[in-house]
Amino acid sequence: MSTTRCxxxxxxGASHDSLSRLxxxxxxxxxxGTSEMVDEEARQTPPHLGELEQAIMEILWQRCQATVREVxxxxxxxxxxxxxxxxxxxxxxxxxxxxxxxRAGKVDHYRPAYSSExxxxxxxxxxxxxxxxxxxxxxxxxxxxxxxxxxxxxxxRLRARYHLPQPDEAQPADQExxxxxxx
Numbered sequence: 773m774s775t776t777r778c779x780x781x782x783x784x785g786a787s788h789d790s791l792s793r794l795x796x797x798x799x800x801x802x803x804x805g806t807s808e809m810v811d812e813e814a815r816q817t818p819p820h821l822g823e824l825e826q827a828i829m830e831i832l833w834q835r836c837q838a839t840v841r842e843v844x845x846x847x848x849x850x851x852x853x854x855x856x857x858x859x860x861x862x863x864x865x866x867x868x869x870x871x872x873x874x875r876a877g878k879v880d881h882y883r884p885a886y887s888s889e890x891x892x893x894x895x896x897x898x899x900x901x902x903x904x905x906x907x908x909x910x911x912x913x914x915x916x917x918x919x920x921x922x923x924x925x926x927x928x929r930l931r932a933r934y935h936l937p938q939p940d941e942a943q944p945a946d947q948e949x950x951x952x953x954x955x
Contacts, residue, residue: 817894817898818870818891818894818895818898819868819869819870821870824853824857824858824861825861825864825865825870827847827848827849828843828847828858828861828862828865829865829870829871829884829888829891830888831843831846831847832871832882832883832884833884833887833888836883836884837881837882837883838881838882838883839879839880839881839882840855840858840859840862840880840882841855843858843862843882844858862882865882866882869885870884870885870891871883871884871885872884872885900915
């Protein structure tokens with residue numbers, strides 16, 4: 773199975789468009805109030821992918837672009853699904869906003885609308901927010917407990933990667949109250 777590289781960037785995977793969409797999406801979420809953020813995230817929540825949809829997306833994330841025939845041949849199934857089944861699923865992925873279809877002559881070419889990393893991040897954000905909405909403080913307490921048990925170096929790397937303040941950079945609530953009492 774040969775993999776192709778994106779014609780616009782020298783690596784497999786995310787296109788420059790998808791990276792800019794991710795950045796814009798993150799900036800919108802960080803710059804909005806809570807109720808606006810929930811509404812926006814409801815529109816941005818990635819769709820649930822079935823088994824065949826996930827397999828197709830994995831192939832397209834690796835190849836950057838492919839035809840239905842190429843995807844059908846690359847699917848790791850015995851026997852492979854019918855060409856028409858794969859074509860139907862890929863059309864549905866276009867409708868869900870996961871794929872972008874373009875035509876070259878008589879052949880449709882498909883490419884991911886965004887990277888695997890962006891999909892994973894969007895799915896994780898949606899899952900966490902759903903848990904917090906459904907379970908409130910109990911969910912937040914579980915996340916806090918998990919952070920306390922996590923490797924401190926890993927937590928620091930994640931905070932740096934996602935531009936979150938380090939615990940020593942955030943002002944503790946007691947200090948805020950002390951300043952209020954002095955005023």
